[in-house]
């Protein structure tokens with residue numbers, strides 16, 4: 624579907640839960656606030672939204688959260704959504720710590736790929752940033768994803784000055800050994816997460832001496848690589864070089880709101896349309912919401928960060 628600014632909108636990110644087994648400091652700066660089970664969309668409601676989106680031309684879907692793997696029965700949800708004709712890609716973003724026992728089932732259910740968020744390779748730092756997480760569980764999850772064929776393995780690293788900027792080269796070195804995509808992402812001021820530690824993508828790039836640009840600008844990442852390396856390095860700059868002009872996505876929160884821009888407080892409640900039994904009414908509501916999608920965000924121009932914490936949006 625084409626929005627009011629001529630962009631093709633064909634990518635829906637679906638938060639399946641606000642809950643998480645970790646407590647990352649930049650994602651939950653104020654800790655975790657539970658929205659309650661009764662307000663979380665059922666699998667059947669999520670399936671209806673996806674079917675409506677497919678009719679509007681959406682082809683790419685991603686399950687996220689919170690941590691999608693803590694939602695009970697998530698493998699069944701993957702199976703339900705992957706079976707819908709028109710769902711070309713069904714991916715997931717996960718912290719990886721619960722993936723070890725689930726990767727093979729997820730692959731079998733129809734998951735295309737998984738992005739794993741990992742901001743450090745050091746156990747003590749991992750514990751600090753996640754407020755108590757075990758890095759070994761995340762590493763076993765990455766190995767399980769690779770073994771299950773949820774590939775290419777893609778690691779998302781939020782680069783933060785004074786926290787993990789001294790590990791940029793360690794992460795990048797992984798691409799010399801393995802066909803991994805390592806993607807460095809700018810810290811975003813969301814909820815109470817401030818700008819302290821923000822490291823613009825061009826500074827991350829400056830550390831990666833010897834890498835060459837790849838002629839492969841897929842989605843929002845600019846890719847570079849060491850000559851001859853099997854893996855690639857992505858630089859994602861949502862703040863310093865906002866990619867709003869090419870934005871093709873909208874988000875569905877776990878309590879049934881559509882967010883047409885990550886950095887806007889505006890949310891559209893899908894529950895009234897979901898209560899209506901007509902699929903036509905649901906499609907119409909979704910189409911009207913997309914036509915109200917914002918042109919761009921103004922975070923780099925000093926706009927105040929939005930109120931909803933990242934774990935309650937879906938990243």
Ligand code: SAM
Nearest residue numbers: 649650688689690716717718740810811933938
């Ligand atoms: N729990 C899953 C995970 O961590 O991958 C999925 C949800 S998490 C909210 C999705 C992504 O958002 C993660 O890669 C996380 O690092 C990122 N994220 C959370 N808060 C952020 C912030 N303030 N700035 C940039 N990325 C953030």
Ligand code: SF4
Nearest residue numbers: 643645647650689718
């Ligand atoms: Fe959980 Fe992901 Fe947020 Fe970390 S970034 S607290 S793993 S939802």
